[in-house]
Amino acid sequence: xxxxxxxxxxxREPPFTKxxxxxxxxxxxxxxxxxxxxxxxxxxxxxxxxxxxxxxGKTCVLRALRHRxxxxxxxxxxxxxxxxxxxxxxxxxxxALGLTPSATAAAVFYAVSTHVEELGRERMxxxxxxxxxxxxxxxxxxxxxxxxNYEWDRRALLSLVLVGLPELEDRLAMRRNRSLYSRxxxxxxxxxxTPEDTAEYVRTRLRFVGCEREAFTADxxxxxxxAANGAHREIDRLATAALRIAARRKKKLVERDAxxxxxxxxxxxxxx
Numbered sequence: 001x002x003x004x005x006x007x008x009x010x011x012r013e014p015p016f017t018k019x020x021x022x023x024x025x026x027x028x029x030x031x032x033x034x035x036x037x038x039x040x041x042x043x044x045x046x047x048x049x050x051x052x053x054x055x056x057g058k059t060c061v062l063r064a065l066r067h068r069x070x071x072x073x074x075x076x077x078x079x080x081x082x083x084x085x086x087x088x089x090x091x092x093x094x095x096a097l098g099l100t101p102s103a104t105a106a107a108v109f110y111a112v113s114t115h116v117e118e119l120g121r122e123r124m125x126x127x128x129x130x131x132x133x134x135x136x137x138x139x140x141x142x143x144x145x146x147x148x149n150y151e152w153d154r155r156a157l158l159s160l161v162l163v164g165l166p167e168l169e170d171r172l173a174m175r176r177n178r179s180l181y182s183r184x185x186x187x188x189x190x191x192x193x194t195p196e197d198t199a200e201y202v203r204t205r206l207r208f209v210g211c212e213r214e215a216f217t218a219d220x221x222x223x224x225x226x227a228a229n230g231a232h233r234e235i236d237r238l239a240t241a242a243l244r245i246a247a248r249r250k251k252k253l254v255e256r257d258a259x260x261x262x263x264x265x266x267x268x269x270x271x272x
């Protein structure tokens with residue numbers, strides 16, 4: 001038996017959850033364009049840096065990219081533990097690639113770079129998606145440009161996609177990281193949702209779980225957008241809380257006062 005608000009709003013399952021297939025992801029036109037630009041960069045065998053504030057949909061864009069890239073030509077490897085030192089970072093990549101990591105840092109790096117070359121001979125383009133890249137150790141960040149050098153820096157056998165918070169841009173702009181930064185040919189920024197995007201996102205997610213009618217009033221959606229600052233993650237959390245409040249009050253619509261109650265409770269909790 002699920003939460004009470006599901007039966008109250010006739011929903012099959014929770015609407016605002018990350019447990020949704022890549023093919024069912026909704027993105028506004030701005031993020032669709034970002035996804036297309038990422039795909040074009042990988043077709044050109046380029047490397048990319050993608051930054052944005054927390055919760056604005058960076059991982060969502062990566063998932064959409066994964067869904068749209070042809071499986072025959074690309075080998076995507078996703079790494080999200082960016083807090084490792086250089087040797088352990090490459091060991092993590094080895095494991096993700098299905099390789100047996102060696103003991104020394106040089107041997108682990110050699111295993112990864114050799115595997116990239118083998119994929120190139122098989123006409124398979126490897127892509128390393130490094131999430132939370134703003135947390136990368138400096139020794140790892142300084143070494144990544146070496147991973148991109150093949151055949152005297154003549155061939156682009158690997159694409160790196162570095163994804164992180166805006167401070168990643170500041171780190172890459174440092175003089176000590178200029179070798180890597182110069183190789184990141186696409187530098188993309190992902191922004192927050194607009195008020196219209198937020199409203200369409202909420203309606204789409206509700207329709208996906210069986211709600212064919214309006215469940216939020218227009219002014220409630222406006223308040224939701226403002227409180228969440230256009231961030232997907234905050235919209236999901238606040239909208240779910242507001243659905244619960246409306247269900248407890250036996251309301252068929254989530255109105256502005258339900259959102260106001262959620263926001264007020266959170267403000268009091270922060271003060272305590």
